Amino acid sequence: MAWLKQQIRQLAxxxxxxxxxxxxxxxxxxxxxxxxxxxxxxxxxxNELLELAEAITNLTP
Incomplete structure (x- = not known):
């Protein structure tokens, strides 16, 4: 962690x-x-998959 702080200070x-x-x-x-x-x-x-499932459900008598 100290290495990262040192690198950030150096880059600043x-x-x-x-x-x-x-x-x-x-x-x-x-x-x-x-x-x-x-x-x-x-x-x-x-939403599309739910609509597809509903359409398939409505196909069966």
Whole structure:
């Protein structure tokens, strides 16, 4: 853990640290977008499967 803190402090002083922070923020935003997108796909797929099950149930006499 101390090693990580030292690396973060060193990157904050170094110019390359700002690039690291920008990539970290970009990765965070993309990650949140992927999670939200997968949640939407899950909901839509669940609704479609429920509709399919209902349609199959209505086919049988």
């Amino acid at each position: 002083v170094d110019c390359r640290g700002s690039v690291f922070v920008e990539y970290l923020l970009l990765l965070t935003i993309v990650g949140i977008g992927v999670i939200a997108g997968l949640a939407m796909v899950r909901g839509s797929l669940l």
